Amino acid sequence: MTDSSFVVRLSCRNRPGIVSAFASSLFQAGFNILDSQQFDDPDSDRFFVRIVFNRTQATTEADVRALMQPIVDSFGMEITIRDQRNRRRVLLLASKSDHCLADLLYRWHTGELEMDIVGIVSNHPRSVYEHLEFGNIPFHYLPVERDRKHEQEAQIWRVVEASKPDLVVLARYMQILSTDLTRKLAGRCINIHHSFLPGFKGAKPYHQACARGVKIIGATAHYVTEDLDEGPIIEQDVERITHRDMPDQLVRKGRDIECRVLARAVRYHLEDRVLLNGSKTVVFPE
Amino acid sequence: MTDSSFVVRLSCRNRPGIVSAFASSLFQAGFNILDSQQFDDPDSDRFFVRIVFNRTQATTEADVRALMQPIVDSFGMEITIRDQRNRRRVLLLASKSDHCLADLLYRWHTGELEMDIVGIVSNHPRSVYEHLEFGNIPFHYLPVERDRKHEQEAQIWRVVEASKPDLVVLARYMQILSTDLTRKLAGRCINIHHSFLPGFKGAKPYHQACARGVKIIGATAHYVTEDLDEGPIIEQDVERITHRDMPDQLVRKGRDIECRVLARAVRYHLEDRVLLNGSKTVVFPE
């Protein structure tokens, strides 16, 4: 497709006339609406929309922004506009358990995840990932030393500043980020936690799950905030277990859940399907 | 809520400007859009919308129809309009296995299914359902006699004509309707088939499933057409089984699946969430 195709996310206080204003404006400018989803939260009284539209003539994000601006101002909207040809830049952080890393790389390779991977950061050396083909992706070995975590985080931040990711993915990175770094990455850092939150926060959730005797385990992908495992949830999934499953089996079964939950959350983010709604998310389905 | 609230389903060939025309027209008439979902089928090149809207002043379906008519004509739309206070009239057909009947009655009692049950038809006498409280709902015992099925169907049709249902639900009715009757009820008759279609059509699907050794069974709710078990699918669900499950266990496990699949399909229909798209359905989610 050589046409310009755009995806717009917007939210504002709910008022009559929002859809009408948008649809009319787009129609008059020669755009065709390909998809439109909306949500009116009775709790927060906020209105959320995701619209995808295109037109045959050459168009830039600036053009769309100029078109939208009067409506945005009039309704006091928060808005994002993206030309769908502009792939998002993504930085991956991983640790020793590399199943999510391997999974994201594979989905990127097949084109399922449309993104540019601008780097891989790990607290383990490249040799740990010999079975994985990184191609041309820059690899940054940033070991965490006792009492020098602060310095390592400063190095991460320099990688972020140099590679300019739109999204940072903690692909089972297993290190708790400082309040400072979580704030800098607010709204653009996704973590996968290996439990069905809010159950089993913190360390060793599969051991916690086994000890409690639950019959189903899960994983949760969420935006990282300064409150550990408390950020807005993007996606969750679960699987049934039995009394026969010891923590080792839970770790194995959990890997599958983690991979698919994180991959979905990343894709929803890349496709501008996720809007923040206070401490929650609106996720417009495919 | 004392306001008039309306739900509109419409479909037409896809063309630019549909949403804009609708949204502008509704906005100018003082309506507030509460929900709007759309689907643009690239295959059939048809466009489907479900919109819910209200306004504070007294409004009738006729008012809304008058407002919409120019747009409907201009785009060649199929449209349905319903004042959400107008509950649908539903006729239930059941047989000896009454789990779906009991389930629908309970959901009607709690208000989960907003409908008026205008009658219950069975080929078994009232005494078979002694454990069920039918309240004031008319019960029609219409036994099926060998070689006289045609006459029994004529009786059913008389009940339909007298009770004027908007929807007929075959709640495990277990009798195959004639081509003639299926045509008369086209688009307003939902059946529950106790298999995950297209697998195991026809009789004794749980026995078929057991013989084939599948690891998951399911149920399918679909609109009835003259082609047995081939009508447009509204909803399906499944459950895992094991080699230990003999047909009796499948029948038991299946009951739960059948109840929830049929109840969902009926609710989707009652809430105008289902649009026909050739031999398939568009089901706008809650």
Place this chain on the structure above:
Amino acid sequence: MTDSSFVVRLSCRNRPGIVSAFASSLFQAGFNILDSQQFDDPDSDRFFVRIVFNRTQATTEADVRALMQPIVDSFGMEITIRDQRNRRRVLLLASKSDHCLADLLYRWHTGELEMDIVGIVSNHPRSVYEHLEFGNIPFHYLPVERDRKHEQEAQIWRVVEASKPDLVVLARYMQILSTDLTRKLAGRCINIHHSFLPGFKGAKPYHQACARGVKIIGATAHYVTEDLDEGPIIEQDVERITHRDMPDQLVRKGRDIECRVLARAVRYHLEDRVLLNGSKTVVFPE
């Protein structure tokens, strides 16, 4: 089947020779093993077995007990023996939300749950359940009055003493039992909690779930202990929700989950599939 068929549950410290001792003893006494499942918990070093067996000659539970006693003594086993023709006596406690009550009654009616219901206790009068057919089951209206909860519990206990239930089911009873009563009913009282424990303990779990923004909700059936919502879990299940689901929708969706989770837990208990393993359960599958 006129044969005597028995189900035995036993647990003991893990030692070699348990299965051999049992199997030989049963074989020599002319029994045929119909099913046998075992679990060896590496954590607690305990061994759990459930065996079903029959023989053609007339046999009583006492006969089986006499046969087993030497083995039980030798291995220091906990054992239960039940002639499968002896149906369990069950007392149901319900409150205003009667979906679990209605569901259990229906499953009892169809024979899916093989039990004798010895009574229904509610803190609401019989008229609240007019849509339900109780047949000959004794109904006990035991209202809870402010500051007199203790007296109401004493009345419940008198019903228990008179009706001698093997199992008490809190079918969304919604009243917290006192420590004293939970202790008296230890191991024979099942509660359904309307969240996926350990998330959202206590009151209004669906509101908690909505506020936290989870993407999946669930229900948990567990044995009641003095620690609220902390008893050994028997069964859990979940369903996917979206940002569109407000607490009212969660309550509706949750009803379906609660019904099937509680029904399964009750059936597992009635069929002697559940063995306590400290604060957890072993549940031998069908």
Place this chain on the structure above:
Amino acid sequence: MTDSSFVVRLSCRNRPGIVSAFASSLFQAGFNILDSQQFDDPDSDRFFVRIVFNRTQATTEADVRALMQPIVDSFGMEITIRDQRNRRRVLLLASKSDHCLADLLYRWHTGELEMDIVGIVSNHPRSVYEHLEFGNIPFHYLPVERDRKHEQEAQIWRVVEASKPDLVVLARYMQILSTDLTRKLAGRCINIHHSFLPGFKGAKPYHQACARGVKIIGATAHYVTEDLDEGPIIEQDVERITHRDMPDQLVRKGRDIECRVLARAVRYHLEDRVLLNGSKTVVFPE
């Protein structure tokens, strides 16, 4: 663990005394039973057992076979015996869609699948898999030329004869094997079909599923027989779809299902959990 640990699968016509004979024999020989699962099929009147046991003294498969032989002869049993330290030899066949191949390789790398991969066969050249790290695994490029499929199959058979696999996995190999080859590989060749069988056999099942308008798609792992997509089913799984999912999306969603279904089936086979029961399977759970 340096002990010898063995897994035995056996099946025979159901008769009293099987468990007793086995358990006594093992106990007297100093073995400890670690796990035991059985199934008595009322339909085929056959009895199936999987037993895992160990002892501290050095033991070979031949020792166990000698111990078992009298019982095997007496009951007319089919039996397999495996020292769990003997990893199975596995040959992977793949085609252009390499998600199952990549997934199996990763699970082999992590040790989740305990097997020795003795070769990878593809009808595409090595360069197609540049993003995958094959390590030392022999790769065989065996292109399929029009009208010369027979010769290519002969080459596959030579690879089989040379590499002596215990299991051949068709990891989305996409070529239909001849009757001759399927017979040679009977009971040791697993295929993944990308539909929920028996629905949508043959080519392009996701397109078939989209055309039929099903609401759930699935994948099926089965032993290959000469009847296409009719072999004994080992494992199935499903995922929910909507009217918005076109065949491309189904292909994407299906990849995840295929990977996990095939991986589970392979693991069940490797762990001797699968027993053939006519055209069905008995799969003893983990």
